[in-house]
Amino acid sequence: EVQLVESGGGLVKPGGSLRLSCAASGFTFSSYSMNWVRQAPGKGLEWVSSISSSSSYIYYADSVKGRFTISRDNAKNSLYLQMNSLRAEDTAVYYCARGRQYYHFLFDPWGQGTLVTVSS
Amino acid sequence: EIVMTQSPATLSVSPGERATLSCRASQSVSSNLAWYQQKPGQAPRLLIYGASTRATGIPARFSGSGSGTEFTLTISSLQSEDFAVYYCQQYNNWPPSTFGQGTKLEIK
Numbered sequence: 001e002v003q004l005v006e007s008g009g010g011l012v013k014p015g016g017s018l019r020l021s022c023a024a025s026g027f028t029f030s031s032y033s034m035n036w037v038r039q040a041p042g043k044g045l046e047w048v049s050s051i052s053s054s055s056s057y058i059y060y061a062d063s064v065k066g067r068f069t070i071s072r073d074n075a076k077n078s079l080y081l082q083m084n085s086l087r088a089e090d091t092a093v094y095y096c097a098r099g100r101q102y103y104h105f106l107f108d109p110w111g112q113g114t115l116v117t118v119s120s
Numbered sequence: 121e122i123v124m125t126q127s128p129a130t131l132s133v134s135p136g137e138r139a140t141l142s143c144r145a146s147q148s149v150s151s152n153l154a155w156y157q158q159k160p161g162q163a164p165r166l167l168i169y170g171a172s173t174r175a176t177g178i179p180a181r182f183s184g185s186g187s188g189t190e191f192t193l194t195i196s197s198l199q200s201e202d203f204a205v206y207y208c209q210q211y212n213n214w215p216p217s218t219f220g221q222g223t224k225l226e227i228k
Contacts, residue, residue, distance in 0.1 A: 045156075045164065045207055045219040059215040095163055105211035106154055108175060110163040 002026040002109055004096050009114030016086050016118070022079040022096030022111055030054075030074035033099035035107055036081050038092035038116075048094070049081065050104060064090075086118045122146050122213050126206075126220035132228040135198050141223045143191040143208035152212035155184055155193045158222075159204045167206075168193065195225075203227050 097107035168184035
């Protein structure tokens with residue numbers, strides 16, 4: 001069974017940093033692109049960042065470019081999101097999601113999410 | 121950036137009836153359109169991709185249609201477990217890949 005389990009969320013002050021992790025199992029992690037998608041409380045879905053299977057291609061939403069860094073460790077079947085200079089508007093549930101083969105921005109499945117709260 | 125617009129924002133339908141949800145793209149996305157279902161407190165789940173192909177395990181009462189800029193998700197006979205929020209997403213032009221704002225399907 002394909003599983004994605006996020007961790008690392010929590011409460012952080014504005015300007016602070018946080019590192020999210022996503023542990024993958026049940027599939028050949030190194031063969032798939034991976035993504036982060038977030039959802040602010042009571043709001044819709046916003047794509048955040050994507051990384052190709054070999055880390056050759058990395059993309060960010062304009063809203064996080066220069067502050068967030070996506071990475072992966074294929075040996076550990078893990079995806080990461082380093083978030084720096086956090087703002088109140090970054091408060092959201094952050095989901096990791098696998099990209100489909102050939103359609104890297106088609107997300108299936110999703111993890112259960114981890115909540116990041118940016119507040120003083 | 122392609123803007124995805126869903127309508128209506130909220131749809132009230134009785135169990136057993138048909139529900140029709142709409143999604144419009146600000147420019148053509150070909151058939152690279154997906155629909156996701158999200159229940160309260162849960163992660164989104166892929167329902168439809170390629171505008172009309174059901175994902176694995178999705179019941180036949182869910183169907184998608186459209187291409188270019190106009191898309192529809194139809195649920196033929198609503199079951200209690202279908203009441204949720206539905207999002208469309210284009211994955212044709214990226215980055216960014218963009219989502220609609222969602223349609224909440226509620227019990228009438």
